[in-house]
Every structure is written in structure tokens, then in C-alpha cells.
Amino acid sequence: MSMNRRQFITVAGISTVLGVGSASVIIGLGKSSLEAAQISPDPRALKAKRWGFVVDVSKLASDEDYRKCIDACHDIHNVPNNPNPMHEVKWIWKDTYEHTFPNVAEDKIMNVELQEKNFLLFCNHCANPACVRVCPTKATFKRKSDGIVMQDMHRCIGCRFCMAACPFGARSFNYVDPRPNIAKEKQNKTFPTRMIGVVEKCTACYERLAIGQQPACAEASNGAIVFGDLEDPDSEIRKLISEKYTIRRKPELGTQPGIYYVIGGGEHA
Amino acid sequence: MLEKALSGSNRYWAWIFFLLAVIGVGFIAYMKQLNEGLGITGLSRDVSWGLYIGQFTFLVGVAASAVMLVIPYYLHDFKKFGKIVILGEFLAVSAVIMCVLFIMADMGQPMRVANILLHPTPGSIVFWDVVVLNGYLLLNLIIGWTTLGADRKGVKPPDWVKPLIYLSIPWAVSIHTVTAFLYAGIPGRHFWLTAVMAARFLASAFAGGPALLIILALLVRKFSKFDPGTEAIQAIGKIVTYAMFANVFLLGLEFFTAFYSNIPGHMHPFQYLYAGIDGHDKLVPLMWTSSILAVVALAILVFPNLRRNEGILAFACVALFSSLWIDKGFGLIIGGFVPNMFEGVTEYWPTMLEALITLGVWATGFLLLTVLYKVAIAVREEDAAVEH
Numbered sequence: 001m002s003m004n005r006r007q008f009i010t011v012a013g014i015s016t017v018l019g020v021g022s023a024s025v026i027i028g029l030g031k032s033s034l035e036a037a038q039i040s041p042d043p044r045a046l047k048a049k050r051w052g053f054v055v056d057v058s059k060l061a062s063d064e065d066y067r068k069c070i071d072a073c074h075d076i077h078n079v080p081n082n083p084n085p086m087h088e089v090k091w092i093w094k095d096t097y098e099h100t101f102p103n104v105a106e107d108k109i110m111n112v113e114l115q116e117k118n119f120l121l122f123c124n125h126c127a128n129p130a131c132v133r134v135c136p137t138k139a140t141f142k143r144k145s146d147g148i149v150m151q152d153m154h155r156c157i158g159c160r161f162c163m164a165a166c167p168f169g170a171r172s173f174n175y176v177d178p179r180p181n182i183a184k185e186k187q188n189k190t191f192p193t194r195m196i197g198v199v200e201k202c203t204a205c206y207e208r209l210a211i212g213q214q215p216a217c218a219e220a221s222n223g224a225i226v227f228g229d230l231e232d233p234d235s236e237i238r239k240l241i242s243e244k245y246t247i248r249r250k251p252e253l254g255t256q257p258g259i260y261y262v263i264g265g266g267e268h269a
Numbered sequence: 270m271l272e273k274a275l276s277g278s279n280r281y282w283a284w285i286f287f288l289l290a291v292i293g294v295g296f297i298a299y300m301k302q303l304n305e306g307l308g309i310t311g312l313s314r315d316v317s318w319g320l321y322i323g324q325f326t327f328l329v330g331v332a333a334s335a336v337m338l339v340i341p342y343y344l345h346d347f348k349k350f351g352k353i354v355i356l357g358e359f360l361a362v363s364a365v366i367m368c369v370l371f372i373m374a375d376m377g378q379p380m381r382v383a384n385i386l387l388h389p390t391p392g393s394i395v396f397w398d399v400v401v402l403n404g405y406l407l408l409n410l411i412i413g414w415t416t417l418g419a420d421r422k423g424v425k426p427p428d429w430v431k432p433l434i435y436l437s438i439p440w441a442v443s444i445h446t447v448t449a450f451l452y453a454g455i456p457g458r459h460f461w462l463t464a465v466m467a468a469r470f471l472a473s474a475f476a477g478g479p480a481l482l483i484i485l486a487l488l489v490r491k492f493s494k495f496d497p498g499t500e501a502i503q504a505i506g507k508i509v510t511y512a513m514f515a516n517v518f519l520l521g522l523e524f525f526t527a528f529y530s531n532i533p534g535h536m537h538p539f540q541y542l543y544a545g546i547d548g549h550d551k552l553v554p555l556m557w558t559s560s561i562l563a564v565v566a567l568a569i570l571v572f573p574n575l576r577r578n579e580g581i582l583a584f585a586c587v588a589l590f591s592s593l594w595i596d597k598g599f600g601l602i603i604g605g606f607v608p609n610m611f612e613g614v615t616e617y618w619p620t621m622l623e624a625l626i627t628l629g630v631w632a633t634g635f636l637l638l639t640v641l642y643k644v645a646i647a648v649r650e651e652d653a654a655v656e657h
Contacts, residue, residue, distance in 0.1 A: 084308070088314050095611065099611035099612065102610075133393070134393055136384075136390055136395035137385055138388050139384070156381075157381045157385070158307075158381075159376060159395065160317040164318060166610070167610055169315075169610035174306065175307050175310075176306050196307075196308075197306055197376070197378040198378060
């Protein structure tokens with residue numbers, strides 16, 4: 001078969017393009033099959049099969065105690081202070097007994113002290129999270145290694161299905177640009193700020209766990225919030241749960257929330 | 270065939286430009302939303318879905334209702350629907366387009382919407398809703414266009430279109446079932462967590478959609494030489510009546526379960542919608558308007574003598590359509606969010622910008638519907654001229 005110059009150049013050109021193209025595809029595939037973390041994990045990193053929390057409200061006496069935990073979280077995560085309450089963004093907050101346990105709060109003649117208690121609420125990092133089940137893009141997902149319910153704010157399309165699905169009201173949507181509502185002096189440059197139109201929530205300080213630090217709320221709580229491995233029978237958190245009477249929010253829905261509340265009374269409960 | 274939409278009377282062009290103007294205003298409002306975020310709507314942390322998702326849900330029903338013409342005509346050989354079935358199919362096409370636009374309007378990050386396909390998640394109902402809605406759009410577009418094209422040439426539709434028509438029947442049921450599953454599978458939203466949700470959706474769809482179709486058919490007859498057929502319209506009237514009774518019956522079941530069981534979480538949304546909670550009662554007048562309109566419509570439709578008068582039938586259909594539009598396009602969504610997950614009440618009311626965007630989407634749907642109907646009518650008018 002003979003070939004003129006024009007045909008030769010065409011064939012050579014196409015082969016080159018295809019060759020370079022397929023080579024780059026193969027290299028690209030090789031790259032993307034790497035772990036998402038580009039560096040080796042920090043040896044200090046905290047590890048667990050399933051992270052969970054015990055919140056002992058008897059140790060939260062004053063308003064200040066609650067505030068410390070909330071500010072510790074909101075400051076390091078650049079949570080905006082939006083002026084309009086409809087557009088509120090919150091990862092951890094204080095609420096009444098009635099709001100925290102609406103399903104059991106109907107009893108009007110129960111212990112007054114309990115009724116007047118306040119609670120710290122944040123994402124339960126459920127074992128069967130409804131938010132993960134409904135998310136159409138896997139922007140919210142349960143981390144296989146330690147059960148943390150994560151939120152990828154770069155993949156989120158803002159459909160807000162997770163907000164409809166979460167029985168605990170743990171999720172906030174950026175109805176307005178959050179950046180102008182973060183106080184300049186408080187901004188944490190090591191944690192990303194968000195843009196309009198995405199959902200966010202508590203992610204159990206995954207970024208702190210990775211360098212061996214406790215979640216910010218637990219650290220600031222003076223022992224009121226204990227963080228630990230729910231699946232390790234010897235962990236401190238498991239000991240607390242076995243010693244004290246604890247309740248969880250809406251356990252009847254089967255999501256297996258990972259926050260256990262100790263109401264108080266300690267040993268006799 | 271599309272060229273037939275390019276020639277029309279002054280009235281036709283005035284209508285087209287009116288719709289374009291409404292679309293333009295809606296588009297400008299949407300640009301503001303795109304720029305500033307969904308904060309320009311009445312939505313909040315507690316009521317995170319509102320008018321857009323309500324309209325989407327309602328319109329999925331309108332789209333599904335085309336099957337109420339397809340089944341009698343293609344499965345039971347009910348010849349009277351021969352001329353009107355195309356109006357149902359094209360209504361379905363426009364309704365699905367509006368659904369897609371309402372979903373886009375509701376997204377916080379609409380430019381990322383392809384993530385649904387880039388990261389397909391079969392465990393999420395949204396994924397299936399995208400699949401079935403787009404499939405249904407395609408089916409109706411192909412079926413409608415092909416059968417109309419064949420009609421124009423005076424030949425029978427090609428054989429390959431028959432299986433598609435049969436497929437479109439369960440497919441129509443699927444779009445509304447999947448849409449109901451968006452709500453009916455969520456733990457902790459008592460108002461939505463009901464097994465009859467999909468059944469109720471279908472019943473209200475098969476009442477509301479055909480009611481709109483009757484109104485459209487009467488308008489088509491008034492403004493063109495094409496008559497969809499008196500008997501066809503009457504037959505649809507019967508369908509509307511039965512479906513609406515089924516819908517009201519199913520709503521009654523919800524009331525019974527909520528109030529006889531006396532479970533607070535189940536009763537609260539109904540109390541909020543129909544009586545208000547602690548003085549929060551923004552939706553009460555609307556919900557009662559919906560109930561009264563439903564009763565009025567049924568009181569008319571149940572008597573064949575009244576139904577036979579087309580003026581009265583049209584009135585009943587407008588009442589019924591408005592009733593369902595309030596109930597499903599608004600109350601159903603808000604009732605799921607009030608009271609919130611903490612049994613607190615945050616009310617919702619759409620803002621002006623939100624309403625303008627909503628109108629813009631409706632106008633887009635009507636523009637498409639007008640163009641499609643114009644083509645269908647032109648073909649029918651030609652046919653009629655040939656026959657005479």
C-alpha cells in the first residue's frame with residue numbers, strides 16, 4: 001500500500017494525538033486512584049471505629065458554660081453570625097428540654113428541674129443517617145473509617161433534601177453570603193469559609209482529629225462533653241454510658257444517634 | 270411542523286409577547302436570586318422548601334394525568350379521545366419542563382446540578398426522580414410529535430410508537446409515585462410519613478390534571494376551529510369527578526389516623542394548617558379556601574345534569590384546580606415543615622421575588638404549551654379542511 005505525503009501526515013498526526021491522549025488518561029487514572037490524602041496520615045491522629053459523644057448537662061451550669069462550647073466551635077469553623085434569624089447558621093447550640101426531646105416533653109407534671117434544663121445540640125453522627133440516605137450527590141456521607149457524617153460543601157448542590165430528612169434539625173443552609181457575617185478578627189484562615197447555596201453542619205472536628213486534637217466543643221466544655229469510641233467497650237465514653245442513665249434524641253426513628261445525654265443525679269439515676 | 274407556530278393572528282402574537290414579558294420579569298428576579306442566594310425567598314432554616322418545590326410536586330401530577338387519556342384511548346379503544354389525546358401529551362411535556370425549571374430555581378448551587386449524574390446515587394429518591402421525569406418527557410415528546418406527524422400526512426402512526434405508548438402508562442404512574450416517595454420515606458416528618466401519600470398524589474393528579482385539560486380544551490374550541498369534542502370533554506369530566514372523590518377520601522383517611530390515634534406529632538401539622546398553632550395561622554385562610562373550593566367543585570360535578578352544562582363544568586374545573594393547587598402546591602410542603610423538628614413554629618410566606626420567579630416558570634410552561642398546541646391545532650384544522 002502506498003501513501004502520499006498528505007495521508008502520512010494525517011495518520012501520523014492522529015496517532016500522535018491518540019498516543020498522547022491515552023497516555024495522559026492512563027497517568028490521570030493512576031493519580032486519581034491514590035488516597036484523597038496526598039500526604040501520609042499524621043501519627044498523632046485520633047482513631048475510632050465509631051465516634052460518639054456524651055453530653056453531661058449537669059456539668060453545664062451557667063450560660064457561660066454553654067457559650068464557651070458554642071463559641072469554640074463557631075469561631076474555628078468560620079460559622080457566620082447572620083443577622084436574620086431565618087437564615088441562621090449553627091453547628092452547635094443551646095436549646096430547652098421541650099425542644100430537645102419534643103416526643104417526650106408532653107408530660108407537664110414531671111420533674112420541674114429537668115424541664116428547665118438546657119441542652120447542647122449538634123449533629124448526632126447517626127449510625128443510620130437519614131441525611132446521607134437522601135443526598136443525591138453523596139455530598140453528605142458517612143466516613144467508613146470512623147462513622148463521622150461528613151459534609152462536602154464543594155459537591156453540595158443545595159437541594160436541601162438533607163435538611164428535610166434530618167430529624168434533629170442539625171443542618172443549616174447558606175441562604176445569604178456568609179463571608180460578610182464572619183467577624184474579621186475571628187476568622188480562622190486554616191478552615192474554609194463557605195459560599196451561598198450550600199448546606200453545612202458539625203463534622204465532629206475531623207480536621208482536629210487528624211492532628212490528634214479533641215473536638216473543639218469537648219475541649220472547651222470542662223468535661224461536660226466527652227468524646228470517644230462508641231464501639232470500644234473500654235473507652236471512657238462507654239464507661240460513662242454504662243454507669244449513668246443516658247437518653248438520646250428521638251431514638252424511635254432508628255437513626256441510632258451518637259450523642260448520649262446525661263441529665264444529672266449521677267449515681268442514683 | 271414547528272413552522273405552524275410561526276404564523277398566527279394578532280391575538281396569538283399578543284399572547285406570546287405577554288408570556289415573554291412575564292418570563293423576562295421572572296428571569297430578572299431569578300438573576301437576583303442567583304446572585305444573592307435563596308435568602309431573597311421566604312424560606313428559612315426551619316422551612317427549607319416552599320413554593321418552588323410545591324409547584325414542582327403539583328406539576329408532576331399535571332404531567333402524570335395525561336395517562337388518563339392514554340389509557341381509555343389506547344387500551345380501551347375509546348375513540349372519542351382520538352382528537353384530544355394529543356392535548357394531554359403536550360400538556361405533559363410542558364408540565365415536565367416546568368417541573369425541571371422549578372427544581373433548578375430551588376437549587377442553592379444550580380451550576381452543580383450535573384453532580385446528580387456525575388455521582389449517581391441510586392439510594393437517593395432524587396436520582397430516580399430525575400431518571401423518571403426525563404424519561405417521561407422524552408416519551409411524551411416522541412409519542413406526541415410522531416402521532417401528530419402521521420396524522421398530518423393522513424397515515425397511521427408507525428408501529429414502533431405503540432410499545433412506547435404502552436410504556437408511557439406505567440411510566441406516568443411511576444413519576445408521581447417516585448415524587449411521593451421524596452416525602453413519604455423521611456423519618457420524623459409526621460405529615461409526610463404516610464403510606465397513602467403516593468395514592469393521594471395519584472388521585473389528586475388524576476383530578477387536577479384533567480380538570481386543567483377540560484379548561485384548555487374549552488379554550489381551544491373557543492379560539493380555534495379545532496373542536497376536541499363535546500363527548501370527550503364530558504368523559505374527562507367523569508374522570509375528574511371520580512378522581513376528586515378518591516382524593517378527598519384519602520385526605521379524610523389522613524385526618525382519621527392523625528386525630529383518632531391522638532398522637533401529638535401527627536395532629537400538629539393538621540392543626541397548624543387548618544386552625545393555626547399559638548396564633549401562627551398564616552395558612553389557615555388558604556387551606557379553608559381550598560376545602561371550600563373542593564366541596565363546591567364536587568357538589569357541582571357529582572350531578573351529571575350540572576356537569577353537562579359546559580359553562581358550569583368549566584367553573585367547577587377552575588374551582589377544583591385552584592383547590593388542589595393550594596392543597597398540593599403549597600399546604601402539603603409547608604405542613605411537613607411546621608411544626609419544625611423541635612416542635613417550634615416558624616412560618617413561611619413567599620416573597621414578591623419568589624412569586625415573580627414562580628410566575629416566570631409558569632409563563633415558560635404556557636409558552637411551550639401554546640406553541641405545541643398551536644402546531645397540534647393547525648394540523649387538526651388542516652385535517653378538518655381535507656375532510657370537508
